[in-house]
Amino acid sequence: MPRTFESLEEFRAAAGEELGTGEWHTVTQEQINTFADATGDHQWIHVDPEKSASGPFGTTIAHGYLTLSLLPVLAQSIYEVKGLAMGVNYGANKIRFPNAVPVDSRIRATATLKDVADIPIGTQVTITFVIELEGAEKPACIAEVVYVMAAA
Template sequence: MSDTRVFADLAEFEAAVGQHLGTGEWHTITQEQVNLFADATGDHQWIHVDPERAAQGPFGAPIAHGYLTLSLIPMLGAAIYRVEGLSMGVNYGVNKVRFPQPVTVGSRVRANAELAQVTDAQTGKQAVVRWTIKIDGEDKPACVAETVVLLVP
């Protein structure tokens, strides 16, 4: 079980640049979650939504969409850290994303976070966080991403 790292304010958060922020809780990827993501995005490729056909396919089971894995970062990251005193945090973008290993339905994933950079922005601070989403029992990560978030006091 992870302990959420709590920063009192943006200044304390900025002082943590270069540090590992923590490791989150395990989350099991379900077929229902994959199906709902397919419905939301219109990506109903059989490798995601047809368990019988996917079982005979290259991964031996249905796999989560790469972008589903990426979209889990806010949820997986909530158990890792939080910055107090913010009015909001807004996704600003992604500098880099890779999906080295597919995530099969039923797998457990969790995130590791490192604070790479914090810079001044017009309305607050812009932070770059390096995320590694690990799959339980696998050597390669599911996703490696640098996200950019605007933090507004």
């Protein structure tokens, strides 16, 4: 169950808090191939299981940007903010991919509401996500992501 905030004001009050850890998500070869088709990035390390078997990871791996693009699905099991007229991506301050995500591995995210600020079009929130790779010491991704939200 995601942590539910009944309003943007309630969400704002959680600034500085860890919002929680989400559910596990399995990264499949079908997802990797679909992402490769969408982005045009068909590097063998992502889409060629035979060649990748003798590569540095012993299997195909997810694109770093695929891992990052899974934040919406990973975040939906962490938190929910009700009463929004809009919530949009505004950008990212910092993104790192310390660990590869092998095909069929599981990832999940922990989110921390780092900062909240008023801006002319709404409320800017900065959330730090740490995407954990099951069984690994290092995370798959650490991203400081910025969103703009506006109350309904």
